[in-house]
Amino acid sequence: MKLVLKLLLFVGLAVYMVFAFIKFNRSKGGVECTKVSVRISDADKANFVTQDDIRQILKDTKLDPEGRRLNDVSLTRIKRAIDGHQFVLRSVCYSCPDGEVVIEVQQKLPVLRVMPNVGEGYYVDADGNKILHVDYPADVIVVTGNVNYQKQRQSLVAFAQIVQHDQFWSDMIEQINYTADGKVELSPRLGDHIVALGQPKELGIKLSHLKTFYEKVINEVGWHKYSCINLEYNNIAICTKRESA
Numbered sequence: 001m002k003l004v005l006k007l008l009l010f011v012g013l014a015v016y017m018v019f020a021f022i023k024f025n026r027s028k029g030g031v032e033c034t035k036v037s038v039r040i041s042d043a044d045k046a047n048f049v050t051q052d053d054i055r056q057i058l059k060d061t062k063l064d065p066e067g068r069r070l071n072d073v074s075l076t077r078i079k080r081a082i083d084g085h086q087f088v089l090r091s092v093c094y095s096c097p098d099g100e101v102v103i104e105v106q107q108k109l110p111v112l113r114v115m116p117n118v119g120e121g122y123y124v125d126a127d128g129n130k131i132l133h134v135d136y137p138a139d140v141i142v143v144t145g146n147v148n149y150q151k152q153r154q155s156l157v158a159f160a161q162i163v164q165h166d167q168f169w170s171d172m173i174e175q176i177n178y179t180a181d182g183k184v185e186l187s188p189r190l191g192d193h194i195v196a197l198g199q200p201k202e203l204g205i206k207l208s209h210l211k212t213f214y215e216k217v218i219n220e221v222g223w224h225k226y227s228c229i230n231l232e233y234n235n236i237a238i239c240t241k242r243e244s245a
Contacts (some may be wrong), residue, residue, distance in 0.1 A: 048087035128157030155200030191223035198232030
């Protein structure tokens with residue numbers, strides 16, 4: 001008997017939810033959009049995309065929903081138009097029962113600043129996208145040397161992802177340098193040594209080994225013991241002692 005009552009209660013709840021959903025959508029269709037709210041979630045970090053930029057996109061694409069009935073507004077088309085902006089990482093668009101349309105935007109933020117020996121400098125975001133002609137005062141990791149975006153894009157993406165998702169490396173790495181023969185060197189913020197990673201392959205594994213080395217060795221012998229830590233060969237750290245150490 002209890003099982004039957006639970007089943008009837010479940011069915012009744014499901015029917016009510018379907019009815020409420022249909023009723024809400026029907027009522028929403030007759031509601032006019034009276035307000036468009038644009039929210040830039042990371043506006044405190046950069047202003048590559050502003051509220052005015054988003055409103056201009058709505059105007060240029062003739063997708064401004066204000067004054068239209070909500071059932072005549074295509075939130076999918078609005079999102080697609082906004083996501084097409086070169087500095088928009090992602091956007092979310094939704095409407096409210098009171099007629100408000102909300103557009104939430106997250107920007108593409110640089111995590112690396114590339115200053116190559118040849119050519120114009122640029123930034124790279126967490127997905128490896130190149131960002132040109134921006135004024136970004138934040139303290140991001142600098143990449144120098146023999147850097148070619150097309151040739152080194154895969155390793156730049158790897159570094160960008162590591163830095164984005166691991167606060168330890170975001171805080172620790174100060175500079176990444178590509179040598180003339182395509183190898184990679186790191187300059188950490190702590191200590192006075194260079195980390196030689198060799199060819200930019202298996203970077204996640206090499207940095208994992210380096211973190212372990214820092215925790216188990218450097219913390220014991222001191223950050224100024226070595227002038228170079230070579231991790232070019234997996235599972236082996238070849239250290240060069242500083243002459244005065």
